[in-house]
Amino acid sequence: MTENVKIIQQRLKTAQGRQESYVDQRRRDLEYKVGDHVIVKVTLIKGHARFGKKGxxxxxxxxPFQILERLGHVAYRIALPTGMEQVHNIFLVSMLRGYLRDPFHVIDYHRIALDDDMMYEE
Structure with missing residues (x-):
């Protein structure tokens, strides 16, 4: 019986090593620096409206938000706007995605000429 246990243990180690190699091929260690900009994943709760939209x-x-501080290996403190005080400002790296700042994403609202009825023409 001990020989059968040894064979089963060897097969389990082989299968575990194979699965580990599959996972390691796609794994990438995420690391951000202080001052980088990231976007935060919003967890979806069914039936609740988030940010004025539902479904x-x-x-x-x-x-995007700016990273203020790195806390340990997997946690970051994020600079959240004043309207989001109820949300804790520490996030795990799995909830963050890098954001490359692009000046074309920002619209200069001073250059848009609005009429008195708040309309504009392109």
């Missing part, structure tokens, strides 16, 4: 139109990510 499919709910945003999956919000941001």
């Amino acid at each position: 499919k139109l709910t945003p999956r990510y919000i941001g």
